[in-house]
Amino acid sequence: MKKILIVEDNKLMAEILAQVIRRCESCEIVKVNNINSAQRLLISASYQLDGIFLDLNIEKPLDGLELLKYIKQHLPEMPTAVITSESQAEVVKEVLTLNPHDYLIKPISMQKVQRSLSKFEATKASAAQAE
Numbered sequence: 284m285k286k287i288l289i290v291e292d293n294k295l296m297a298e299i300l301a302q303v304i305r306r307c308e309s310c311e312i313v314k315v316n317n318i319n320s321a322q323r324l325l326i327s328a329s330y331q332l333d334g335i336f337l338d339l340n341i342e343k344p345l346d347g348l349e350l351l352k353y354i355k356q357h358l359p360e361m362p363t364a365v366i367t368s369e370s371q372a373e374v375v376k377e378v379l380t381l382n383p384h385d386y387l388i389k390p391i392s393m394q395k396v397q398r399s400l401s402k403f404e405a406t407k408a409s410a411a412q413a414e
Contacts, residue, residue: 288321300336318342334403362407
């Protein structure tokens with residue numbers, strides 16, 4: 284079964300996102316609400332993930348960028364979708380330079396989540412073919 288990580292400090296938003304993901308695809312959802320928990324989970328080699336939905340503002344403004352940088356440095360093939368309400372051009376530009384697999388502006392929708400899950404699947408398929 285697929286495993287999807289949600290990194291979101293707002294419990295209600297995390298639960299809504301989890302429900303939307305479950306409607307799109309049958310998978311195990313793991314939720315963490317801070318950067319340290321997310322990094323510990325990502326460091327654990329025994330914990331295999333199929334994708335990450337990452338809020339841009341977790342504990343403080345734009346700290347999700349630091350986690351995205353960590354993911355890109357240590358797990359460059361990990362499918363990651365950034366979720367945010369940030370729409371300032373400089374923030375969008377900075378996020379996009381890190382090349383996430385998707386960038387979702389809140390409010391989220393089933394279509395946006397399905398698009399991200401499809402991108403995750405395509406990334407995993409490409410990585411499997413490359414091996």
